[in-house]
Amino acid sequence: MRVARVTRAKGPFEVAELPVPEPGPGSVRIKVEACGICHSDSITKEGIWPGIQYPRAPGHEVAGVIEALGAGVAGWNAGQRVGVGWHGGHCGYCDSCRRGDFVTCQVALQIPGISYDGGYADYLIAPAGALAAIPDGLSAVEAAPLMCAGVTTFNPLRHSGARPGDVVAVLGIGGLGHLGIQFAAKMGYRAVAIARGQDKAPLARTLGAQHYIDTEASDPAAELLKLGGARVILATATSASAMTAVLGGLGVDG
Numbered sequence: 001m002r003v004a005r006v007t008r009a010k011g012p013f014e015v016a017e018l019p020v021p022e023p024g025p026g027s028v029r030i031k032v033e034a035c036g037i038c039h040s041d042s043i044t045k046e047g048i049w050p051g052i053q054y055p056r057a058p059g060h061e062v063a064g065v066i067e068a069l070g071a072g073v074a075g076w077n078a079g080q081r082v083g084v085g086w087h088g089g090h091c092g093y094c095d096s097c098r099r100g101d102f103v104t105c106q107v108a109l110q111i112p113g114i115s116y117d118g119g120y121a122d123y124l125i126a127p128a129g130a131l132a133a134i135p136d137g138l139s140a141v142e143a144a145p146l147m148c149a150g151v152t153t154f155n156p157l158r159h160s161g162a163r164p165g166d167v168v169a170v171l172g173i174g175g176l177g178h179l180g181i182q183f184a185a186k187m188g189y190r191a192v193a194i195a196r197g198q199d200k201a202p203l204a205r206t207l208g209a210q211h212y213i214d215t216e217a218s219d220p221a222a223e224l225l226k227l228g229g230a231r232v233i234l235a236t237a238t239s240a241s242a243m244t245a246v247l248g249g250l251g252v253d254g
């Protein structure tokens with residue numbers, strides 16, 4: 001099989017030909033149909049995460065089909081469509097796991113593309129506990145980015161306490177923000193897109209934003225307050241100054 005991997009921290013990618021791997025106990029082999037490219041893949045490329053063993057193939061936005069089951073895997077079948085995201089396995093018994101917070105596992109958190117080879121390959125071995133079923137109506141290309149970028153925006157919104165009709169702003173209309181706006185609109189919030197300039201305005205409205213705030217043309221905090229103040233601001237632009245500029249737009253209890 002083909003694997004696009006990094007041979008050392010800060011090293012170049014190489015495409016290697018490797019044997020198709022066999023799944024061990026508790027794991028499955030997935031035939032990769034699509035893998036999103038996430039900024040966090042650079043963690044593997046640049047060697048930022050401690051203890052990465054090289055060579056290593058990045059990729060934690062995987063969508064594919066189960067091809068083979070390891071010993072002891074229950075509840076999954078060969079031929080089933082599945083995805084794997086940043087959470088690629090957990091211990092099951094640490095304090096975090098006992099709270100059901102597997103992604104903060106303290107003992108054996110596994111991340112595809114960091115702890116083991118990820119989705120930049122024809123095949124991937126992943127623990128069965130890391131799999132998510134993909135519904136038939138969703139293509140692999142559509143499903144793959146949801147495994148990281150989608151979860152990253154969907155989870156904060158659904159746990160935010162915002163209710164239908166509330167003003168929910170999404171700061172930044174990029175890989176995360178374009179998903180955040182769609183979730184916010186479909187969850188029934190008054191979705192407000194915030195970005196620099198007018199370039200992103202048509203896209204934001206197509207994605208479901210009811211309002212668009214151009215931070216170059218107006219004070220985003222003041223504009224949010226005109227809408228009643230935001231219950232939630234989902235900040236997807238990794239800029240402290242951009243986040244600071246919108247904080248004043250939060251409403252009471254926002």
Ligand SMILES: [Zn+2]
Binds near residue numbers: 040148
């Ligand atoms: Zn990611």
Ligand SMILES: [Zn+2]
Binds near residue numbers: 109
């Ligand atoms: Zn754990």
